[in-house]
Amino acid sequence: xxxxxxxxxxxxxxxxxxxxxxxxxxxxxxxxxxxxxxxxxxxxxxxxxxxxxxxxxxxxxxxxxxxxxxxxxxxxxxxxxxxxxxxxxxxxxxxxxxxxxxxxxxxxxxxxxxxxxxxxxxxxxxxxxxxxxxxxxxxxxxxxxxxxxxxxxxxxxxxxxxxxxxxxxxxxxxxxxxxxxxxxxxxxxxxxxxxxxxxxxxxxxxxxxxxxxxxxxxxxxxxxxxxxxxxxxxxxxxxxxxxxxxxxxxxxxxxxxxxxxxxxxxxxxxxxxxxxxxxxxxxxxxxxxxxxxxxxxxxxxxxxxxxxxxxxxxxxxxxxxxxxxxxxxx
Numbered sequence: 001x002x003x004x005x006x007x008x009x010x011x012x013x014x015x016x017x018x019x020x021x022x023x024x025x026x027x028x029x030x031x032x033x034x035x036x037x038x039x040x041x042x043x044x045x046x047x048x049x050x051x052x053x054x055x056x057x058x059x060x061x062x063x064x065x066x067x068x069x070x071x072x073x074x075x076x077x078x079x080x081x082x083x084x085x086x087x088x089x090x091x092x093x094x095x096x097x098x099x100x101x102x103x104x105x106x107x108x109x110x111x112x113x114x115x116x117x118x119x120x121x122x123x124x125x126x127x128x129x130x131x132x133x134x135x136x137x138x139x140x141x142x143x144x145x146x147x148x149x150x151x152x153x154x155x156x157x158x159x160x161x162x163x164x165x166x167x168x169x170x171x172x173x174x175x176x177x178x179x180x181x182x183x184x185x186x187x188x189x190x191x192x193x194x195x196x197x198x199x200x201x202x203x204x205x206x207x208x209x210x211x212x213x214x215x216x217x218x219x220x221x222x223x224x225x226x227x228x229x230x231x232x233x234x235x236x237x238x239x240x241x242x243x244x245x246x247x248x249x250x251x252x253x254x255x256x257x258x259x260x261x262x263x264x265x266x267x268x269x270x271x272x273x274x275x276x277x278x279x280x281x282x283x284x285x286x287x288x289x290x291x292x293x294x295x296x297x298x299x300x301x302x303x304x305x306x307x308x309x310x311x312x313x314x315x316x317x318x319x320x321x322x323x324x325x326x327x328x329x330x
Contacts, residue, residue, distance in 0.1 A: 008035035009213050015073035017058050026285045028054045030237035041214045043228035051237040056183045056217045060100055061090050096126040099174035103186040105166035109158040115169050116154035126177040141172040146202050164195040175206055185217045221264055233257050236293040239312055243321045253328040255298045300327040
């Protein structure tokens with residue numbers, strides 16, 4: 001659990017990320033700010049295309065430039081502004097200080113090298129170890145993430161492993177150099193439900209063992225409820241609500257957050273009934289409305305919502321909650 005009296009491990013301020021397209025610049029992340037504290041797990045949630053994955057990739061400066069670019073803002077990690085570091089400095093930081101688990105391990109792992117070769121290269125890049133020592137550490141990490149017969153698996157290629165095994169390899173690789181921050185981008189999306197639960201349980205267990213912070217990027221609110229201390233809800237490139245997990249699920253303030261939570265199927269409902277839906281479509285990022293980006297889909301919309309964009313502001317009487325809405329739920 002985080003200590004909000006501590007200094008943030010990561011502090012993102014006024015971050016704007018754009019992509020150049022043939023139709024003009026698209027602002028995928030629009031002026032967002034948030035902090036992550038030591039030993040804290042923060043979930044970034046929202047629909048596909050809301051900017052959550054771009055946010056995660058930007059923290060490690062992994063968005064392709066061009067067409068992407070950081071237009072403004074700072075990403076302060078342990079006293080260093082990541083946006084100002086050279087590529088050489090970033091290469092030294094990735095893996096050692098901040099690591100990432102990618103959404104699809106089959107595309108993140110190199111198919112022509114064994115699991116062992118890839119893990120040993122990562123470990124030796126950041127630690128002064130011999131190849132033999134790095135291999136021993138790699139085997140130990142594979143064992144920690146729950147891969148059976150790690151001494152055998154280390155010499156196999158990615159295609160020889162199941163989806164769950166490949167994701168465990170990605171976790172082992174990400175944690176092999178003891179990072180202080182782990183960014184997990186939809187780490188269980190490509191897996192079946194049983195394997196999803198096992199992989200998330202393993203990530204949370206290792207996070208506690210390694211005393212690291214985590215940013216969990218996902219659209220799965222169930223995973224967020226089980227794993228996170230605090231949630232950041234994104235919509236159309238903006239942060240529209242932040243709250244501790246218990247408060248968010250018990251009393252969502254933003255109409256969009258409330259709609260997301262109401263769309264979760266519940267097993268204990270007495271009668272089978274149709275799930276509520278959020279009407280309308282996400283606005284085109286090339287032609288954004290001047291006011292609230294959720295206004296056209298919102299039952300609480302007024303003229304002000306269409307004319308003025310609400311700012312993310314602290315909720316009165318709640319020290320750790322913010323919402324960007326003129327008519328939030330009480």
